[in-house]
Amino acid sequence: MAKQHVTTSINGNATEFLCDTHQTLLEVLRDELYMTGTKEGCGTGDCGACTVNVNGRMMCSCLMLGAEAQGKSITTIEGIANGEKLHLLQKKFIEHAALQCGICTPGMIVAAKTLLDNNKNPTEEQVRYWLAGNLCRCTGYNQIIEAVMDAAKELRGA
Amino acid sequence: MSAVVTEKKLKVVGTRPDRPEGVPKVTGTAQYGADWNLPGMLWGKILRSPHAHARIRKIDTSKALKLPGVKAIITGADFPEQKFDYVGAARVALNFWHITRNIMAREKVLFEGHPLAAVAATTPAVAAEALKLIEVDYEVLPHVIDVDEAMKPDAPLLFEDMIPRGYQPEATQPSNISKRVDFKLGDVDAAFATADEVVEASFRTAPVHQGYIEPHACLVRTDADGQAECWSSSQGHFAVRNLTAKIVGMKVGDLRCHAAEIGGAFGGKTVVYVEPVAVLLSKKSGHPVKIMMTREEVFKATGPTSGASMTIKIGVMRDGKIVAAEGIFKYQAGAFPGSPVMNGCMCSFAPYDIANVRTTGYDVVCNRPKTVAYRAPGSPISAFAAESTLDLAARKIGMDPVQFRLKNIAKPGTPTVFGTKLNFNGFAETLQALQKHPGYTAPLGKNQGRGVAAGYWFNGAGESSAVVSANEDGTVVVATGSPDIGGSRASTAQMAAETLGIPYEAVRPIIADTNSVGFTQTTGGSRVTFATGMTVINACNKVIAEMCVRAAKIWKIEPENVVWEDGSARPAGKRAGEFPPLSFREIASKRTATGGPISASATMNAEGQAPGFTAQFCDVEVDPETGHVKILRFVAAQDVGRAIHPSYCEGQINGGVVQGIGWALNEEYIYDKQGHLENPGFLDYRMPVASDLPKIEPILVEVPNPNHPYGVKGVAEANIVPPMAAVANAIHMATGKRLTDLPMSPPKVLAAIDATG
Incomplete structure (x- = not known):
């Protein structure tokens, strides 16, 4: 079957790619564009490791077809830092030891950034529920929640 | 042994x-x-059995081979045969006859998901299409999933010729019982007869998966001269190398393995699944081959740890002294022998000073995936039974559960059921730290309960290698062979910086491949910060000695009159004060003029690790309408020896506790009548998520290990041992009902609440 030609924006860069109609956005990112920062943990939308931001909304990239990226604006973990300048969330994740193995971290950070883009002053409970779709097996979540709360506080200038 | 640095x-x-x-x-x-990824890379995929138990009559790959894009297909026939022999210490013995059949089935498939062929093709889609074209003729056989069922004389046999080991007199009839183990201390029967009270209960646990978020994956390239190179996610790339070389029949020196970053493991990546398959596919196709498991494959064919059926009996005096304890532990091994039941027998009563103990274990095969290590393998299972029964005993005599444990706690010199004596302090201190937590005496509300449990784990030491090299600007590269799962790069860099007297930021720790550093055992058994850390410290001390020699050359004095203090060489003895000190950086910058590169390696087979001990309490609230258990508070005290990086020690405790909460409340394998796993995904295999949990409260207790320069004790595993019993004990207090069957999911809790009596 002929491949789909897709024109999209990834991390602010105009991007074109060819993909099979069955390929997920996750597969396109990882296997066609070699952007391996977005991780596959389950392929069924249950773990959040492949979380990306699509037009301002949090998405599991394994649940979206590559072809559906047409005309969309996508942010992946590779687009969170500004060059060598880390995003505050990235700094706070390191500072709070909010990662051990780190495989859930890209998805966690993209998800947390989407939260803070929409809610500068989340409660701990809101953070816990917002990140409930992002599994972490190493940390027990304590330090992740602390990192996000601390980043929110600093972003508010509190 | 050098003294712990405290001065x-x-x-x-x-x-x-x-x-x-x-x-x-x-x-x-x-x-x-x-x-x-590599140019020209193919994608490997594995054909897996749809049956729980079947004889393989024939595998026909001819149609699949004709599919355009298919470059190679392998089956069990492509792997060399291995000798039937149990090798290594009994606790961790390997049998390559079994291992090769777990990687690729031969005569029979023994569980749903058992691999029996593999394809390498130009795209994942072609590889998946090719799997559908492989024709397998199966003779489906009766299967057995449950451990008690598998032990019955009329159970379907996985291995028709397997005679149980460990019986006196020797067993003669084949069975699914691979092995019986037993341990004895004192005279148990006589002691039970003297006890004021005897409590006895039976327990069951479900198999649980390690649940690492990263599925198994590897990339392999091979050369026409027989050399191969592998990048894979594992707890030990040396283990990957040695196991893979043996399984595919190549020389160890011909296989170079790199440690990819590892996305969680918890024991589950101490073995190989995809690496030998990728090597043979790459050899056969002449291309690099990448294999990635799906989550469904991870659930059906890797991990888990054993489910078990257990009975515990404890005899106590009214003053709280435990006089006798007995445990019978039946552990599922999965499709091949090798459950951690021996660990369960050894650890169950190890925290306590009990003069009369008997533990008996059974290693039982059944038609499930072969079990693999999971965080303190074996100990959490037997501890659920033992620590639940201890709670029953404390209730029976009306004693506070922490006080009860303190009265019986093991101290240096206490004998264990496995023959050695405890050599370390820390158990009592940990219980006391838990007891002092203000939450322990806080009032509880309606439907709420508080449960206490403790846990023991051996911790590991063993073989490690390190190379420490000084750069001309005063920075240092520390190369070890230990993959970093939970922060060991940070802890080894800290110990190197401390030893050398240089800033932490000047140390760059790396994990070197198998051709670049000496053999190093797998990251497991909470051994790395202890054993690899000590090896790094030894290499640093060699670098310091060399630095002193170089300073002596610069000063043109005798090396014995140079000492290393606070990151600098200083003249000493009769030369004291003759020259200003030379810093690490100053000496490193003069390396060419003073003798060339400054680099030292160290290797060791470390000993002297201290066991891990933890004591925990949790508060729960049970919803009497639904049976749902909410964790309100979880406090975990653990003896860490000395916390090199406290945040990562706390992280280990938090993570272990939360895995234990999942084990206690949600996680289980659900099989249908045909032996098919019904929940091979994260939606239905429900691990704890952020909104399920309170903030875990870790307490770091620091009783230094005298056998390590900085006092390190392993911290990664003991924390998962107590939570299942702690939660069950809390539910008992909240509801008056004893839950003995994991997971304590809402239907089971509700049934217990609704049961009369």
Whole structure:
């Protein structure tokens, strides 16, 4: 079957790619564009490791077809830092030891950034529920929640 | 043994610096098992059995081979035969006849998901299409899933010729019981007869998966001269190398293995599944081959740890002294022998000073995936039974559960059921720290309960290698063979910086491949910060000795009159005060003029590890309408020896406790009548998520290990041992009902609440 030609924006860069109609956005990112920062943990939308931001909304990239990226604006973990300048969330994740193995971290950070883009002053409970779709097996979540709360506080200038 | 460093103030050890590989992990550039690619690479996929138990009559790959894009297909026939022999210490013995059949089935498939062929093709889609074209003729056989069922004389046999080991007199009839083990201390029967009270209960646990978020993945390239190179996600790339070389029949020196960044493991990545398959596919096709498991494959064919059926009996005096304890532990091994039942027998009563103990274990095969290590393998299972029964005993005599444990706690000199004596302090201190937590005496509300449990784990030591090299600007590269799962790059860099007297930021820790550093055992058994850490310290001390020699050359004095203090060489003895000190950086910058590169390696087979001990309490609230158990508070005290990086010690405790909460409340394998796993995904295999949990409260207890220069004890595993019993004990207090069957999911809790009596 002929491949789909897709024109999209990834991390602010105009991007074109060819993909099979069955390929997920996750597969396109990882296997066609070699952007391996977005991780596959389950392929069924249950773990959040492949979380990306699509037009301002949090998405599991394994649940979206590559072809559906047409005309969309996508942010992946590779687009969170500004060059060598880390995003505050990235700094706070390191500072709070909010990662051990780190495989859930890209998805966690993209998800947390989407939260803070929409809610500068989340409660701990809101953070816990917002990140409930992002599994972490190493940390027990304590330090992740602390990192996000601390980043929110600093972003508010509190 | 050198004394623990306490006399001077530590500058780096005990602080919380940023981890060295933090930036790659938060920006997405860290390369995990599935993140490696090579030009011309093929995609490997594995055909898996749809049956729980069947004889393989024939595998026909001819149609699949004709599919355009298919470059190679292998089956069990492509692997060399292995000798039937149990090799290594009994606790961790390997049998390659079994291992090769777990990687690729031969005569029979023994569980749903058992691999029996593999394809390499130009795209994942072609490889998946090719799997559908492989024709397998099966003779489906009766299967057995449950451990008690599998032990019955009329159970379907996985191995028709397997005679149980460990019986006196020797067993003669084949059985699914692979092995019986038993341990004895004192005279148990006589002691039970003297006890004021005897409590007895039976328990069941479900198999649970390690649940690492990264599925198994590897990339392999091979050369026409027989050399091969492998990038894979594992707890030990030396283990990957040695196991893979043996399984595919190549020389160890011909296989170079790299440690990819590892996305969680918890024991589950101490073995190989995909690496030998990728090597043979690459050899056969002449292309690099990448294999990535799906989550469904991970659930059906890797891990888990055993489910078990157990009975515990404890005899106590009214003053709280435990006089006798007995445990019978039946552990599922999965499709091949080798459950951690021996660990369960050894650890169950190890925290306590009990004069009369008997534990008996059974290793039982059944038609499930072969079990693999999971965090303190074996200990959490037997501890659920033992610590639940201890709670029953404390209730029976009306004693506070922490006080009861303190009265019986093991101390240096206490004998264990496995023959050795406890050599370390820390158990009592940990219980006391838990007891002092203000939450322990806080009032509880309606439907709420508080449960206490403790846990023991051996901790490991063993073989490690390290190379420490000084650069001309005073920075240092520390190369070890230990993959970093939970922060060991940070802890080894801290110990190197502390030893050398240089800033933490000047140390760059790396994990060298198998051709670049000496053999190093797998990251497991909470051994790395202890054993690899000590090896790094030894290499640093050699570098310091060389630095002193170089300073002597610069000063033109005798090396014995140079000492190393606070990161600088100083003239000493009769030369004291003759020259200003030379810093690490100053000496490093003069390396060419003073004798060339400054680099030292160290290797050791470390000993002297201290066991891990933890004591925990949790508060729960049970919803009497639904049976749902909410964790309100979880406090975990653990003896860490000395916390090199306290944040990562706390992280280990938090993570272990939360895995234990999942084990206690949600996680289980659900099989249908045909032996098919019904929940092979994260939606239905329900691990704890952020909104399920309170903030876990870790307490670091620091009773230094005298056998390590900085007092390290392993911290990664003991924490998962008590939570299942702690939660069950709390539910008992909240409801008056004893839950003995894991997981304590809402239907079971509700049934217990509704049961009369």
